[in-house]
Amino acid sequence: MTGEKRRAAGGLFCALLTGALLAGCVDQSGGGTTGNSDASGSQAESVETLLEITDPEEKAAVEAARAKVAAMEEEPRIIATSPAAADICDRLELDLVGVCSSSISSMPERYADVEEVGTSMSPDMEIVASLDPDWILSPSSLQSDLQPKYEAIDTDWAFLNLRSVPGMYRSIQELGVIFDREEQAQELVDEFTAFYEDYVTRNEGKESPKVLILMGLPGSYIIATENSYVGSLVELAGGENVYAGTDQEFLTVNTEDMQSREPDVILRAAHALPDQVIEMFNEDFETNDIWQHFTAVQEGRVYDLTYELFGMSAKFNYPEALEELQPMLYPENEEDAAKAKENSDNAAKAAEDSGASEKIDEETLQEITK
Secondary structure (H helix, E strand, C coil): CCCCHHHHHHHHHHHHHHHHHHHHHHHHHHCCCCCCEEEEHHHHHHHHHHCCHHHHHHHHHHHHHHHHHHCCCCCCCCCCCCHHHHHHHHHCCCCCCECCCCCCCCCCCCCCCCCCCCCCCCCHHHHHHHHHCCCEEEHHHHHHHHHHHHHHCCCCCEEEEECCCHHHHHHHHHHHHCCCCHHHHHHHHHHHHHHHHHHHCCCCEECCEEEEEEEEEECCCEEEEECHHHHHHHHHCEECCCCCCCCEECCCCHHHHHCCCCCCCEEEECCCCCHHHHHHHHHHHHHHHHHCCCCCHCCCCEEEECCCCCCCCCCCCHHHHHHHHHHHHHCHHHHHHHHHHHHHHHHHHHHHHHHHHHHHHHHHHHHHHC
């Protein structure tokens, strides 16, 4: 097949595959409700319901991808453009020809000598094209920015649903089918199943805390809904997001509206450059008087989250993230309250010491903050 014909066919095919993978996004919003009175409500779904792939179009797209890869004479040349996508490929024992660079996250040892193609949000397409990839794997949160760039080169691509832990495992199942790694994928799914079945009852019967999640960028912040990865972790823990019921991942909201939602807990996470973000949050909470009118601030229930655990994409360290959240959302005694503060202080210290700002160039910074 000529490059032009292959590009046309690949573009049509991957439009279907991308839609299928995104269709796998798990709806954990309770049908648009604002939450439940106890922490067990948002965890009612069985693990089978969370992970089952039933959509006929989705199944057909995955099977078509499997056939296309199986017909190749050599192993597919794959590029993973985010740390989370690279971690998945590593667990599936897939070789890569290209990986992203990152100022914070480390790449799996398997890819130590693999060529870097630039940052997750702004891969260098000259380098990408020079590697002659058959497939490019990226997070679905970056699809609108990256798909036009991928369409311009002779390759196939898939945008993975990494907005929630169940979404990640649905994508893992599909990649296992496509790249003949079903055994490895099933082992990963079994690990999640065992974890979920044990975890799902942990906060059963407890009152759901109302949670406001701030996602910081250098110089500003936005609201993370339940459709974001951080929001999905809070929901998995049984928390009630005060901005639940939207189909958006992030919102821009004024502080007065935030106060009107009366959150019990305020969580502060970083989209990038955690050292700058923690400094910004501290200054804003100290100088903007309206924060002093929040009950969560008055009661000392404002917590910083560890950057490596609460990023933009689901990763395999989600049990650690949920463990960090537990005393923040459900302090049952003074020991829990002290642990929550310790977790927050450690997260803030790690952010300050990350040196992320010194490791990033101006072009990448503009991509992050645009």
